[in-house]
Amino acid sequence: MKGGKLLTTVVAPLIALIISFGIASLVLLLVDIDPFFAYSEMWKFGTTTESLISMVNRAIPLFVSALAVAVGFKMGLFNIGVEGAYLLAALVAAWVGALFSVTPVLHVSIILMVAMIVGAAWNGIAGWLKVKRGVHEVISTIMLNFIGFALSAYLFLNFFLEGTGSLITATKLIPETGWIPSLNPVLEWFGVEPRAGFELHGFLIIAVFLGIFYYYLVNRSRFGYDLRASGVNASAAHASGINPKRMIMTTMLISGAIAGLVGMSTLLGFTHRYVQDFPSGFGFAGIAVALLGRNNPVGIAFGALLFGFLGRSSLILDLKDVPREIVTIFQGVVVLAVVIVYEIVSRYAQRRAVAAAARATAEQEDEREVVAI
Amino acid sequence: MTTLVERAKNLGRARLYVLLALAGVLILTIAQVVTGTEDLTSPSTAGAALRLAIPILLAGLGGLYSERAGVVNIGLEGMMIAGTWFAAWGSWLYGPWYGIVFGILGGAAFGLLHALATVTFNVDHIVSGVAINILAFGTMRFLSSITYDSETGGSVVQSPPVQGIGNGNLPVLAGGDIFGRSTPDFLGWLETQDWFYVSDLAGIVRGFIGGVNWMTIIALAIVPATVWLLWRTAWGLRLRSCGEDPWAAESLGVSVLRMKYVAVIISGGLAGMGGAFLVLVQAGIYREGMTAGRGFIGLGALVFGNWLPFGVLSGAFVFGFGDSLRFRGPDVVRSFILAVAIGLVIAGVYDQVVSPSSIVRMARRWNVDVRWVPHGHISLIASRAPVRDTVDFFEKTLL
């Protein structure tokens, strides 16, 4: 039923957004701040060219992270371990990438491949634990995050660090052949000329492809069918021939592989080395974006851009005496609101679909129904 | 007849744990002798371990109440964060004991939210927990910005220093005062004698009971109180039935929905208390991110402890001990790793030579709960492969 689809994918998040804006506004009013003043300032600042570029840059790792989480969600698997996976993957990829230099496309591809393998392997541990020992993936992925942090810190400080003479604590710089160029030339071609220091990360293109890949994988491929069936009705999926253990393992590996790419936009487009304060937190934020986007690539894109916009435009709030943290509250509320509203709306949509179909076929059905044993 | 059985059961469990604890200290002693360090069993390490274990313990106990009632609570971290903030705020405004109360209430408020989402709206437990963590983080940050930011010593990410809760010393054994007169420090003296094992044991015990904070005592007291509450009262039986078999419970008139609410709110309150401890006893200040994942580690302690109060306590100790080693030198760390390796080897050998079923039988004889399996978790104790795999893991990453 088309109406039902519309309800759940568009209306539910919309209602959640409105509720969240309402609550955020309420909170601002409670501390004597005009919410519309805050919003308008954010909008003015957030829609400048530089801000829009920043918004997209922030959105890219969120988008990738949410895709990784969403793959698991589609099957009912909760991969909280994206955080640990991407940090480890970024570290190893940075180190490997600095070891050699070949033609750019090949170099970048190798780095990306390394990242995906590390991410897949790391999350795969959790998958293996679940399949072999029945350990719930939430516990194992959270624990693996901790182990991952410790492990990456250990490897970083003891093995992968650049030698003496370096002022920055980081791995060796990746040669230029391993850099992804910024997209500013493309922007300039369109007549957009941002200020210095604002480069649109080239990884955007890869991210877009990743989104397309996710769409085709989940919605069009045989694997995607099995994935979604396992999430909708595990019993029927099993009866239809899907091997549950294989599904779990494969899903965690794919999720981990995508997770490995979360740090790549920063690594290959910006820092070109793994630094001590390599951006973290994308793993958890990705979960929020996946929930917000209802595991749908377009929804996730919107969610990521929204978070990116909020993150960027909130910078102005400091200068205007508005507590910037209202944005974090908003983000927290919107996630909770989305899941609650979604539950309510989807149940309503389902009831409507059933009633509509029953009405449409009412005249065709037998009048007297006698139930057989 | 029944009370005897009950008593024997509890004794059995306690006996097993005591035995494991004593064995653990022996392993530590051996490891120390081999590597020539002293710090593993010194009072200061033990004291630090206890202090670091308490927040994990409280979070784990929070998880216990919730999961025993059938609700998975991943949001403990967020509830603990709320606890830290509110405890600091309460203490700053009114004093340390108010800080505890505020901390508990703060955590309980988020617990209520989690209950609302999961029990009433049927949102997936884990999704709700994750959402609560995000929300709590954001809310505390916001609250900081409107309260602490303008104060001296405060900012968006930390509060001004707040009053903490004081310590107490046990007399005779640890040199505390009796009515103002100092007493000998027996255990302290024992520790300096350098007698194999006895001194190490004395050192650890001294560390635990010397300079003990009131909140620690309260937190530790909650453990046997929980045992009593959940296994000895009708309320506790009904709460556990909600998690074991809610249909059976409902069919016998237990108000499952209401009990779940209560359990999750308590869960939040305990996590909040853990946060309060962090602020009022450990740091004396609220700092953003000070929970450092302890809410999640508490869950780990819960799994480790097989969803039993004393099990959570032992899990909290293990994690707290590991945490305390951060402050010691690298030699100590190596020594600890050696101890862990020895322990695993023994467990592994024991596991190979003695079949898993006999471990289960041995545990059964002492009536230990070896196989409580809610939501598909598995006890780390009773199966063979995790031990072997953990040893592999250590081999691969450290050697």
Next chain:
Amino acid sequence: MAQVPVVHLSGVTKRYPGVVANRDVELKVMPGEVHAVVGENGAGKSTLMKIIYGMVHPDEGTIRIHGEETHFKSPKDAIDAGIGMVHQHFMLADNFTVLENVILGSEPRRGVQIDFLSASDRITELGETYGLKLDPSVKVETLSVGERQRVEIIKVLYRGARILILDEPTAVLVPQEVDDLFDSIRDLTSRGETVIFISHKLEEVLSIADTITVMRAGETVGTTTPDQVDARQLAEMMIGSELPSPQTRESTVGEEVLLEVSDLSLRSESGRDVLSGISFTVRAGEIVGVAGIEGNGQAPLVDSLMGLERSATGLVRLRDKEISRFEARERRAEGIGFIPEDRQKQGLLLTSPLWENAALGHQYKEPYAKGPWIDKRGARKQTEAIVRRYGVKTPGVDVPATALSGGNQQKLVVGREIMANPVVLIAAQPTRGIDIGAQAAVWEELKTARAAGMGILLISADLEELIGLSDTIHVLFEGEFVAKLDPNDLNPETLGSYMTGAGQEAAS
């Protein structure tokens, strides 16, 4: 001496949409007796018991307890009136002790704590009085099925029940446990308790009951006593003296053996033999029927044949390929189709559109898939074909499966399985819960498929369906094939006896 019946149901009628579960039922239970209520699945026994227990309200009729007319609003009222129900599927918390399970919700207190001592004493006392020996401190998960049943009985006795309703109590017991249970029942009645005993195992009923009421198709057929009837006569009353006659037709059974099963066995975790030594063949153009009261191994048989239950032992051969160790998808790929007995649980993705449901089980091959991709167009076309051919009433192939009525859902499932052209089709309860029109349509399709050379294994509790469609009938009882019968040459007593285990006794 005119005794007042402890339970007296009169003219009780209960209707559900599409079916009359109880029609004008008359039941008179005297105090201190064991009153058995027998009937097939769907005869209305469970509904009647739910009415007595207050879980369901009758549309018409009266209920008198101890001579007084009562209306139960909920089970709590029934419990207060002294009625206790021991369900067929136990409601026990595995990880709790016997004592904890028994006292839950009615805990005795001593101050704030639970008075374990008095509870334990009471349980032991009840156990000794009624021969239901139990150790209150033991965890329920360690108990055998018979012992767990004792816990359920003690649960109701602890709350002061004087009238016990036992729903299929011997369904999961081994003979020794049955004897123990019957001893306890005799102890109970000798002390004035009344027991209502629901069962379909006629030999047992004859040995324990004082009075027997037979139900069929929602009505009470008659009331009798064990000295007036024997098992065969009871079976005839249960099933009816008129069996549906098989439709005369040309036999389409060919020579080729499509499915060969030899010594298929399955043992449950608790050590019970769920299936023992099942052997049969299905030839081309043959429908092999499996008769049996539910719970005698039908579901494990199906799961084992489909490859969903991997711990089964024995030989399964499809045509000339041995598939005993194949997993589910491989078996489907080799050509086994499956109509599950619970379409909502095992056969459909309720929230997914119809065309995705049509692909379920066949999503790895044409026309639903092309290479590694799902062929949406091909799937939709195929679904439309299924909808047309099988008369599935739906506004389109994009509606979620949950929008369809039960009958149409089943038609979709049947259609997708048959149109995938399997070698052998396993059909479990293929017309359960659907309207007569859909049922007739499904039967036609099965017959057409058979005529085209397909082999079909038909497992059904509907005798009309079984006898009407099968070329040969095996009777499944307690995990074994106890008889192989010719549908043309069948009489109701024989069939009934085999299905209820009486035949075995008579034969031995």
